[in-house]
Amino acid sequence: MVSRFLILLYALVSYTLFTLSFLYALGFVGNYVVPKSIDVGNPANASEAIVVDLLLMSLFAIQHSVMARPGFKRWSARLLAPACQRSTYVLLSSLVLLLLFWQWRPIPTVIWQTDGLVAWLLISVHWLGWLIAFASTHMIDHFDLFGLRQAVAAWRGAKISGQSFRTPLLYKIVRHPIMLGFLLAFWATPEMTSGHLLFALANTAYILVALQFEERDLIAEFGATYQNYRRRVPMLLPRLFGRRQTESAPR
Numbered sequence: 001m002v003s004r005f006l007i008l009l010y011a012l013v014s015y016t017l018f019t020l021s022f023l024y025a026l027g028f029v030g031n032y033v034v035p036k037s038i039d040v041g042n043p044a045n046a047s048e049a050i051v052v053d054l055l056l057m058s059l060f061a062i063q064h065s066v067m068a069r070p071g072f073k074r075w076s077a078r079l080l081a082p083a084c085q086r087s088t089y090v091l092l093s094s095l096v097l098l099l100l101f102w103q104w105r106p107i108p109t110v111i112w113q114t115d116g117l118v119a120w121l122l123i124s125v126h127w128l129g130w131l132i133a134f135a136s137t138h139m140i141d142h143f144d145l146f147g148l149r150q151a152v153a154a155w156r157g158a159k160i161s162g163q164s165f166r167t168p169l170l171y172k173i174v175r176h177p178i179m180l181g182f183l184l185a186f187w188a189t190p191e192m193t194s195g196h197l198l199f200a201l202a203n204t205a206y207i208l209v210a211l212q213f214e215e216r217d218l219i220a221e222f223g224a225t226y227q228n229y230r231r232r233v234p235m236l237l238p239r240l241f242g243r244r245q246t247e248s249a250p251r
């Protein structure tokens with residue numbers, strides 16, 4: 001009973017930290033509200049800023065990708081109860097993100113600046129990106145992705161079910177709408193500085209590499225179902241003109 005309560009508490013703390021880091025990310029990337037953002041904070045010379053920022057983003061990429069691999073999950077299962085695994089991933093990802101926000105060095109040189117209608121259009125696409133990313137987590141399984149479903153199952157003494165494969169709504173248009181949302185949020189800005197550009201470029205490269213690993217794991221887990229899905233649905237860029245579907249979509 002006590003351990004089940006602690007697992008639930010741990011999942012709630014991790015989820016709260018994720019929520020805070022996600023909300024901070026909105027302010028960080030868009031330069032809204034928060035005290036320290038992508039273009040506001042400790043001044044540094046450009047070379048120091050590039051090195052520190054790349055190290056911070058690499059730390060996030062390594063933590064986020066290594067911990068997501070099945071081999072790491074099997075190894076960590078010897079140390080962590082299954083119900084705690086996803087929460088630990090979420091907790092560490094959130095902590096690394098908060099470290100990035102805290103230690104980020106801005107590079108303020110302006111690359112492009114817009115105003116009027118173009119600026120509003122870019123701001124709208126930026127917010128649409130965040131909305132797509134957040135809504136898409138609910139389309140596959142938000143509470144499973146962030147570890148709460150596993151902790152609630154443990155609390156109830158129920159079996160923790162494995163990940164299920166889903167393709168609802170936006171997943172019928174692209175295979176990775178969460179990542180598409182992030183890319184829109186990172187690139188669509190009325191004022192692009194060198195620091196923001198470094199952030200957008202490095203994260204785009206990371207997303208493109210990380211998706212190769214994620215898809216390899218999805219093929220290993222769901223086999224022909226994912227291969228068929230891959231043939232029918234584009235990775236990140238929606239098809240402008242629909243192609244006739246020849247196979248029935250997995251649900």
Ligand SMILES: C[S@@+](CC[C@H](N)C(=O)[O-])C[C@H]1O[C@@H](n2cnc3c(N)ncnc32)[C@H](O)[C@@H]1O
Pocket residue numbers: 136140145163164165166167171175176177178179180214218
């Ligand atoms: C952060 S989510 C990103 C999902 C997807 N790459 C996207 O951008 O929308 C990563 C997790 O989603 C899972 N996932 C990816 N596509 C999925 C799908 N169609 N159905 C269920 N889970 C999926 C992956 O196995 C991984 O555990």
